[in-house]
Amino acid sequence: MSSELDRLRESIDAIDDRILAALNERAKLARTIGTLKVGHAYRPEREAKVLTRIKGANAGPLADETVAYLFREIMSACLALERPISVAYLGPKGTFSEAAAKKHFGLAADAVAAPSIDEVFREVEARAADFGIVPVENSTEGAVGRSLDLMPNTPMKVCGEVVLRIHHHLMSKSAKDFASVRRVFSHSQSLAQCHEWLNTNIPDAERIAVSSNAEAARRAADEVNAAAVAGDMAAEHYGHTILASNIEDEPNNTTRFLILGDYEPTPCGRDKTSLVLSARNRAGAVYEMLTPFATRGVSMTKFESRPSRVALWDYLFFVDIEGHRTDANVAAALEEVQRIAGYMKVLGSYPAAVL
Numbered sequence: 551m552s553s554e555l556d557r558l559r560e561s562i563d564a565i566d567d568r569i570l571a572a573l574n575e576r577a578k579l580a581r582t583i584g585t586l587k588v589g590h591a592y593r594p595e596r597e598a599k600v601l602t603r604i605k606g607a608n609a610g611p612l613a614d615e616t617v618a619y620l621f622r623e624i625m626s627a628c629l630a631l632e633r634p635i636s637v638a639y640l641g642p643k644g645t646f647s648e649a650a651a652k653k654h655f656g657l658a659a660d661a662v663a664a665p666s667i668d669e670v671f672r673e674v675e676a677r678a679a680d681f682g683i684v685p686v687e688n689s690t691e692g693a694v695g696r697s698l699d700l701m702p703n704t705p706m707k708v709c710g711e712v713v714l715r716i717h718h719h720l721m722s723k724s725a726k727d728f729a730s731v732r733r734v735f736s737h738s739q740s741l742a743q744c745h746e747w748l749n750t751n752i753p754d755a756e757r758i759a760v761s762s763n764a765e766a767a768r769r770a771a772d773e774v775n776a777a778a779v780a781g782d783m784a785a786e787h788y789g790h791t792i793l794a795s796n797i798e799d800e801p802n803n804t805t806r807f808l809i810l811g812d813y814e815p816t817p818c819g820r821d822k823t824s825l826v827l828s829a830r831n832r833a834g835a836v837y838e839m840l841t842p843f844a845t846r847g848v849s850m851t852k853f854e855s856r857p858s859r860v861a862l863w864d865y866l867f868f869v870d871i872e873g874h875r876t877d878a879n880v881a882a883a884l885e886e887v888q889r890i891a892g893y894m895k896v897l898g899s900y901p902a903a904v905l
């Protein structure tokens with residue numbers, strides 16, 4: 551006699567068959583689309599539209615974020631069937647950059663660890679990887695200088711952004727509690743982001759800054775009563791036990807990454823454009839240079855200055871605006887800014903992060 555539970559499970563099996571058939575039908579269409587495309591099969595503007603549409607169409611009870619993640623993976627698998635893609639990230643395995651690569655491209659993409667931010671740029675420029683992902687800013691620690699410094703000279707385009715909530719955990723293989731932790735390894739930015747928590751909970755443990763959180767997890771795994779401050783992926787990769795979760799001082803700790811590649815996305819409706827500018831060296835020059843954005847109704851979402859490294863007290867300005875470079879008001883504003891600025895490079899127009 552079939553119980554209520556068995557009947558419900560049979561219904562789920564029948565639905566799973568329909569989902570499976572629909573998934574394969576979708577995959578076949580994507581594969582055909584793949585044969586029609588020239589260049590990269592990856593189309594971030596289309597992916598952003600699919601995810602935005604699915605979130606809008608979702609009737610629940612699954613959350614919009616949940617269905618978006620499921621469709622992220624479906625598209626990742628469909629893309630791999632068209633043409634597998636590789637993505638260089640700042641390694642080693644277990645870094646937040648790897649988590650950002652997986653969040654943006656899904657699990658079917660081939661994520662390749664590079665030893666430095668410079669090497670991520672080089673791999674994409676040399677076509678050793680299809681795309682690269684680099685961190686550009688953290689909500690508590692500010693700009694990632696090296697990523698910005700390499701932007702003006704790369705022939706690659708910015709073709710996407712990823713926003714990742716950063717959760718740090720205290721993890722160890724050998725220490726069973728806070729009291730037995732003698733040394734804590736982490737990247738200097740992460741030690742800074744967890745400064746208050748470390749002062750309160752393990753004030754006597756020595757803090758050692760290393761090149762990445764993943765490297766910290768590796769070092770801590772080899773040493774008795776050592777711990778690391780790192781993320782979930784590093785804990786999993788090095789087999790640590792998490793002694794305390796989410797120890798970052800700022801609960802909204804977020805890092806923004808940019809995707810680099812030899813591809814210029816067309817508009818998707820919710821786009822951003824990244825630029826580098828330099829102002830002529832006279833009073834009011836920066837104000838004057840940015841005025842066309844205000845008069846054309848273009849919103850600026852980021853303004854960051856960095857020494858140009860060409861002349862003393864000479865600066866480059868990294869600016870993000872809303873809209874695509876081909877939108878009429880953006881194109882008109884850029885034309886005026888170009889005339890006023892000493893130098894302007896459009897790094898790329900790309901879909902604003904959906905996930």
Ligand SMILES: O=C(O)C(=O)C[C@]1(C(=O)O)C=C[C@@H](O)C=C1
Binds near residue numbers: 626
């Ligand atoms: O529409 C396309 O161009 C596709 O290749 C299909 C698809 C998808 O699965 O929806 C797959 C990969 C692209 O990055 C964008 C979308």
